[in-house]
Amino acid sequence: MRKYVVVGIPGSGKSTQSTMLARDFDLVRISTGDIFRWHVRHHTKIGARVRRVMTAGQLVGDVLVETIMRDRLDEHDWNYGFVIDGFPRNRRQAEFFLESYDLDAVIYLDIPDSQVRHRVLSRRLCERCGVDYSLIESRPEQEDVCDVCADSLVTREDDTPEALTARLFDYHKDIDVVLELLGRKAGVFVIDASRDQGTVHAEILSRLGLPSPPSPGGSAGMAEQGR
Known part of the structure; x- marks a missing residue:
């Protein structure tokens, strides 16, 4: 069983790389962003709360994020493991996660803010x-x-310039402590995410000691670069 967390600045490619890992190794991909967007699209009460927060460029509160993650992980449908995208984002969320779950590796996608702005917008x-x-x-x-x-x-x-500025501020404020805490349980692999998605994916597999996917061009065709 493999348990990975992919962390990185907004637009670093977390969604793309976590999707590739999930596809290639039969892992369950768990994305807080996808869960919240589902609630927004389906006009749930949670969705209404999330829409207000997202529009303001803020992050969803810790209590709601932790509740969503606990409920999702408690489904235990990840027979071969999971790859988490977009969580944890701060000290409290990292401590919450480490209290209950093991971890094999942290994949940190590193990329300059200037390139992030180009991708996100x-x-x-x-x-x-x-x-x-x-x-x-x-x-x-x-x-x-x-x-x-x-x-x-x-x-x-x-994905507005104003909202992105606020998200980048929150990210830089918290990322070092998140990596330090997660690093107590698993290795942290720093990946240069400024390159194309195939190159980034190949380095992730190499650093994790994983085999290349069996299908030809396994990392091509993804439609989610820069999420």
Whole structure:
């Protein structure tokens, strides 16, 4: 069983790399961002709270994040392990996680803020089916139209310059202590995430001692670069 956490600045490629790991090694991918966006799309009470926070460029409160993660991990559907994307984000969340769960490795995607801004402001989202696109790496076949369901693509509510500035501030304030705490239980592997997604994925596999995926071009075709 493999248990990984992928951490990094917004736009570093956490979603892309965690999705690749989950696909290649039969892991369950758990993303707090995906869970919250599901609630927003389905107009739940949680979704209404999250929408207000995301629009302001703030992070969802610790109590709600911890509740969501506890409920998700308690489903125990991860027979071969899990890869977590977007959690923990601060000291409290890291301590909460380490109280109950083991960990094999932490993958830290390191990338300059300037490149992050370029990536994040180029992201687009299909609100109907939840597919992410990047105008840099994975453009839709028809401009502003989802390849999957043909609905219109939009900019995520938290992908504005103002919201991104606030998120970057919170990230830099907390990341060192998160890595220090997680590093007490598992190795922390620092990966240069400024390169293309295939190169980044190959280095992650090498650093973790994992075999390359059996299918040809296993890391190509992902539509979620820079999340």
